[in-house]
Amino acid sequence: MNIIKLKDKVLSRAFWRGIISITIFLLIWEVGARFEGWFGYLVPWIGLIPPPTDVFASWGGLIGDPSYWGSWYLSFMRVLGGFCAAMIIGIPFGLFMAVNRTFHDTAFPSFEILRPIPPLAWVPASIIFWPTAELSIAFVTFLGAFYTIVINVLGGAKSINKQYLQAAQSMGASQWDIFRRVVLPATLPSIVVGSAVGMGITWEVVVAAEMISGGGGSGGAGGGLGFFIWNSYVGGSYEQIVVGMISIGIAGYFSSEMLRSLGGRLTPWLKTR
Amino acid sequence: MSAAMNTDTNSQKNIIKGAIRIEEVVKVYDPDGAAVMAVDHCSIDIPGGEICMIVGPSGCGKTTLLNAIAGFHDITSGQIYLDDELLCGPGKMKAEPGSDRIVVFQNGALFPWKSNLENVVFGPMMAGKLSKDEVYEKALKMMADAGLNGTEHSFPGEVSSGLRRRVEIVRALMLDPKVLLFDEPYRALDSLTKSVMHEALLDIYYKNKVTIFFITHDLEEAIFLGHRLIIMSSRPCKPKKVVEVDIPHPRDYSVLTSPRFRELMEEAKGVVHEEAKKAFEAGEKEG
Amino acid sequence: MNTTSLEASEMTGMALTMYRISNWLKSPKPYLMLIGVGFLLGIWYLFVEVWKLPRFEDMPGLTEVVIEYFSKDPIYGLSVFTPEYYTHIGISLRRIAYAFFLATALGVPLGLLLGWSKKFNEFIFPLFEVLRPIPILAWVPLAIIMFSGSETPVIFLTFLASFFATTLNTMLGVQSIDESYTRAARCLGANGWQTFRHVIVPGAMPYIFTGLQISIGVAWFSLVAGEMVSGQFGLGYVINTAYTMVTYPTIVIGMITLGVVGFVTSTMVRMAGDFMMQWRVRELALGDN
Numbered sequence: 001m002n003i004i005k006l007k008d009k010v011l012s013r014a015f016w017r018g019i020i021s022i023t024i025f026l027l028i029w030e031v032g033a034r035f036e037g038w039f040g041y042l043v044p045w046i047g048l049i050p051p052p053t054d055v056f057a058s059w060g061g062l063i064g065d066p067s068y069w070g071s072w073y074l075s076f077m078r079v080l081g082g083f084c085a086a087m088i089i090g091i092p093f094g095l096f097m098a099v100n101r102t103f104h105d106t107a108f109p110s111f112e113i114l115r116p117i118p119p120l121a122w123v124p125a126s127i128i129f130w131p132t133a134e135l136s137i138a139f140v141t142f143l144g145a146f147y148t149i150v151i152n153v154l155g156g157a158k159s160i161n162k163q164y165l166q167a168a169q170s171m172g173a174s175q176w177d178i179f180r181r182v183v184l185p186a187t188l189p190s191i192v193v194g195s196a197v198g199m200g201i202t203w204e205v206v207v208a209a210e211m212i213s214g215g216g217g218s219g220g221a222g223g224g225l226g227f228f229i230w231n232s233y234v235g236g237s238y239e240q241i242v243v244g245m246i247s248i249g250i251a252g253y254f255s256s257e258m259l260r261s262l263g264g265r266l267t268p269w270l271k272t273r
Numbered sequence: 274m275s276a277a278m279n280t281d282t283n284s285q286k287n288i289i290k291g292a293i294r295i296e297e298v299v300k301v302y303d304p305d306g307a308a309v310m311a312v313d314h315c316s317i318d319i320p321g322g323e324i325c326m327i328v329g330p331s332g333c334g335k336t337t338l339l340n341a342i343a344g345f346h347d348i349t350s351g352q353i354y355l356d357d358e359l360l361c362g363p364g365k366m367k368a369e370p371g372s373d374r375i376v377v378f379q380n381g382a383l384f385p386w387k388s389n390l391e392n393v394v395f396g397p398m399m400a401g402k403l404s405k406d407e408v409y410e411k412a413l414k415m416m417a418d419a420g421l422n423g424t425e426h427s428f429p430g431e432v433s434s435g436l437r438r439r440v441e442i443v444r445a446l447m448l449d450p451k452v453l454l455f456d457e458p459y460r461a462l463d464s465l466t467k468s469v470m471h472e473a474l475l476d477i478y479y480k481n482k483v484t485i486f487f488i489t490h491d492l493e494e495a496i497f498l499g500h501r502l503i504i505m506s507s508r509p510c511k512p513k514k515v516v517e518v519d520i521p522h523p524r525d526y527s528v529l530t531s532p533r534f535r536e537l538m539e540e541a542k543g544v545v546h547e548e549a550k551k552a553f554e555a556g557e558k559e560g
Numbered sequence: 561m562n563t564t565s566l567e568a569s570e571m572t573g574m575a576l577t578m579y580r581i582s583n584w585l586k587s588p589k590p591y592l593m594l595i596g597v598g599f600l601l602g603i604w605y606l607f608v609e610v611w612k613l614p615r616f617e618d619m620p621g622l623t624e625v626v627i628e629y630f631s632k633d634p635i636y637g638l639s640v641f642t643p644e645y646y647t648h649i650g651i652s653l654r655r656i657a658y659a660f661f662l663a664t665a666l667g668v669p670l671g672l673l674l675g676w677s678k679k680f681n682e683f684i685f686p687l688f689e690v691l692r693p694i695p696i697l698a699w700v701p702l703a704i705i706m707f708s709g710s711e712t713p714v715i716f717l718t719f720l721a722s723f724f725a726t727t728l729n730t731m732l733g734v735q736s737i738d739e740s741y742t743r744a745a746r747c748l749g750a751n752g753w754q755t756f757r758h759v760i761v762p763g764a765m766p767y768i769f770t771g772l773q774i775s776i777g778v779a780w781f782s783l784v785a786g787e788m789v790s791g792q793f794g795l796g797y798v799i800n801t802a803y804t805m806v807t808y809p810t811i812v813i814g815m816i817t818l819g820v821v822g823f824v825t826s827t828m829v830r831m832a833g834d835f836m837m838q839w840r841v842r843e844l845a846l847g848d849n
Binding site (some may be wrong): 013014017018019020021023025045046048049102105106107108109114115116117118119120121122123124125127128129130131133158200204207208210211212224225229230231233238241242244245246248249250252253257 | 588589592593595596597600616618619634659683684685686687690691693694695696697698702704705706778780781786788789793797799800802808811812814815818819821822823826
């Protein structure tokens, strides 16, 4: 990026306004958390949590700890696994429902009936069914992203301008050609949006599953950032809880951004408007 | 059609307000970056009560001029006056949007969540100067005058787009504006509806004398409606040719086949076509 | 009864609904739907109870669940005839209600402001975006530490999830309003507050209600998680307890209940939206104009 543009952005009013409110937020947090130690009065809610300075100190210590990064790796792998499975199965499923009326009318009602059941409600059933805890987490993660991706693919495919299809037909394209060259690219933006949202849900589910199965002590898989948080809570190191929360926030944000830029590359035509 | 009125523009100038004076207006977008000049030293004088048609190819900057008068954009240099009052110019590069210059938008801007009648009363209700009963009475009368009775309680989404345009015009007229700014309002209508719309517009105009600043790329529409055509060059836009339409008002659609109409078409067409070709070759996107 | 499409376009209200239903029944749709659902149920029945496939045999079977669900004296304690069943549903619903309404009351105004005022947005949105990526469940330990009792943390988590979804969607809604509407309002002499009240708020309504539907879905998601981890009573608790106490059919009862209740609440939100936006319902019904 142009050095001038970068400088402009950093010095812009908008940028500093954002910094100001985050700083104020951190200040209130710090003062509220330390208030009891300074003045003897326990501030409700904020007074009970560790102050940001302690949190960052703790984080500094953890950066050198390999098991901390191990948690990152484990969570990321789970997210990737569940997410990819959801894409691989969800996109074709959605597309097929979009192009084939009969399949849609058969499968969609069942899909819609199952969809309101929160993925986490599947955890016990999943644990019973799958041989390993890893697979049960993977299944629940898959479900979370699957519904979102399918809905978005369907929505995108349904709203394709009929005239694109008619144009292709009048130019003599075969059914397969139409699918590959019209339906697929036209649905791509919705797939990108669906996957960005699905990615967010995947992180939610992975963290939840790690906490539930790891924390619930049902012989579950250890490790992962969710487990890290739960463990810190149980072990009483509250600063690490917050470190874990921030870490997951960063990890989730990072993965969504990567998806969005990847999606942007696949749909260059959306940039020109 | 209302009784024939002597619509000699000269005698009007003293009575009707709404004269627009555009002086050497320049508009450059993104001056520190791409520096796209949209309007190049444009000067136009529009007497009060005139229907002035701005004709030009796509993307030439006509809408920019309209937006400047309406107060949606600022200008880079030059000045614009309304009845000798500065709208925008040195010291005040952006005009304030106001109810003396009301825009009728290309795709219509009737509020879809309000009924037609609620849309029409919007302006005066916001101003709060008249009582609610007075406002509604005036609205019902104006809608009836424009041939809109029966549609008062429908929503804009339920009626045809031609009807919507008429409601939007009535909504604007409720505030007794000096100027009506039309931004290619009939672009999306089919030509049959368009000709009905034109007659309806003229009908409304004869009952409410306002200055009309009308952007279009349709030459027939321009000559049929306007007192004067200002043909703009392709981007950056600058008046290239002025055509006086001396066909007397009140006009009806028989004008379209009159010999004078054909002559005026001849006069204007060459220039318009030339500019359109330039815009096409430059790959201009419509505004 | 043969109806021409001309007559159909002139029907309204009840007659139109009946016409649409009768058309639906005549199409293959309802039968395909039954085939699809039947297929799913059939597989469940066959894999678990008839063929007793490995991995599947430990799962609760279809007949087992159905018998349990509808028995007057269920083995594991929960069926449509036991009052405890409804207690759990009621408690979950109550938590959802608190969280959802609080999130809406705070989130919609915040979202409107974030969309309307560029200045406010520049201050507050970055802070919002820093907090939003943190998964709701990661807040569990902190919530337990901050709030006393076992109800408040659960409601807080549910609230948080709803709040983020509602605020974001409301903000996006305001930003999606066609510029022409605000410009027209200003031309017509409306001041800032009038434009906000008459243009921004109604204009954003469709997006707000889409956001609310997402919000209630997210609320259920978080509630179940919260109840599974730390709660007494409620449907999430039912499912978790059924698992730890090895009363498997109750797990399925819990899941089915969640599905139904989730669907009903979501529909209620959508219907509230339709009611408040009559203009949109009519506009959509008439199709392209």
